Amino acid sequence: MGLEGLTVAVTGSRRASELAQLITNLGGVPYVAPTVGIEVHADADRETEGLIQDILGRQIRYAIFMTGPGVYRLMSTAERLGVGQEVVEVLNRTQVIARSQKPQKVLEKYGVRVSLVPADNTSEGIAAEMVKRDVQGKEVAVLWHGNSHAGLRETLHQQGATVYEAVTYRYSLELEERGAAVLAAVGFKFLPPEEQRILELIHDLGQGKIDAITFTSPPSARNLFSFAAAHGLEEGLGRSLNERVVVVAVGPPTRRAIEEHVVQVDVMPEVFKLGPMMRATVEYLAACPPGKWKRAMHEGGKG
Structure with missing residues (x-):
């Protein structure tokens, strides 16, 4: 049981490479589009x-x-x-x-x-x-x-x-020089967000090119919705997430940040870490056939 070639978006910056490798190990295709940076002013x-x-x-x-x-x-x-x-x-x-x-x-x-x-x-x-x-x-x-x-x-x-x-x-939505230095000083591996890549993410969500999207912190969700709103894309983003894409949150604070934007979370693990999050995603996807993921969640109360 695995992701069977499904495309899974990664929105976190820190540990993005680690999560992408988990997705690959489970047979999925990672779509890395970080939405979180830090600034020190x-x-x-x-x-x-x-x-x-x-x-x-x-x-x-x-x-x-x-x-x-x-x-x-x-x-x-x-x-x-x-x-x-x-x-x-x-x-x-x-x-x-x-x-x-x-x-x-x-x-x-x-x-x-x-x-x-x-x-x-x-x-x-x-x-x-x-x-x-x-x-x-x-x-x-x-x-x-x-x-x-x-x-x-x-x-x-x-x-x-x-x-x-x-x-x-x-x-x-930027990782400026001082912010990057802070993350590097404590040994965090990270990928900086890029505006064009986030635009591509929103477009590809709407085009059905992404099967699931993961959020590993509240800012990863809030920044995506803020970016979409600034470009007049928030309504379409919400529709894509609610109708087409399996939405995965690592834990309760992240789930609440997503739900603030009237988007339903489909998967949240019992243990709030990356490995359990991806195992819960695999279990959710295996429980129902493609095209019925969102329907199964609404009918069966998953999430």
């Missing part, structure tokens, strides 16, 4: 420096880190300011929470001890853990990924915490 520099001042100057009880590149940006900025070791010492007196093993590894590389990595590697997973803790009247530092998350912030506020936060880079 002056406002992100100011936010990063401000959070460093908060870490050093306030009584931070909990420090939450969402991504490895964010950790690198914070620590390299602290080192540039001459306070790198001081930041490490302060963080080691706090409860440090890493969203996943990726930020955990970068934190540990700098000598920062991590107290918790939630089983659910999402903002919601962190929020669920913070509800279990006494944060009333406590100060919490949050270093976001390319976007902040209102739900986690609101949970902390509702629990009585004071939140100090920063976004160290922004998701975009």
Whole structure:
């Protein structure tokens, strides 16, 4: 059982080559069209420096880190300011929470001890853990990924915490030089997005040349729809995804980002990783014949 020559689109930039190889190994044809880049601008520099001042100057009880590149940006900025070791010492007196093993590894590389990595590697997973803790009247530092998350912030506020936060880079449809340097510094392999390739992706989705499309992060979905809207193609894109193409999301946050645009997600794995995602896709496609995938999903409640 495999993909049997079906064409599967890859929209992620990081690990795009790895996912393409998985698709090939399963007998499919990868269609790589990354939609996610990152940019580092002056406002992100100011936010990063401000959070460093908060870490050093306030009584931070909990420090939450969402991504490895964010950790690198914070620590390299602290080192540039001459306070790198001081930041490490302060963080080691706090409860440090890493969203996943990726930020955990970068934190540990700098000598920062991590107290918790939630089983659910999402903002919601962190929020669920913070509800279990006494944060009333406590100060919490949050270093976001390319976007902040209102739900986690609101949970902390509702629990009585004071939140100090920063976004160290922004998701975009470009991978500018400073953004590429950040990803390379933490060992991420990535493919930059290209405008012409994204246009081709949208066109080929509409022409029935792509059988399934994978989204491995919320920005990969939001950026595709934003790009389509900017070119007057959003309605056609939504119609293609809802009527012709099997839509695959790696996990709940990505699924919600897709559903924000009134697009139905057909496949989401129980384990939110690339391998399980592709196995779930194969199982979904094997359960019904070509041409009836979308109908089977609606009738059988798959997804």
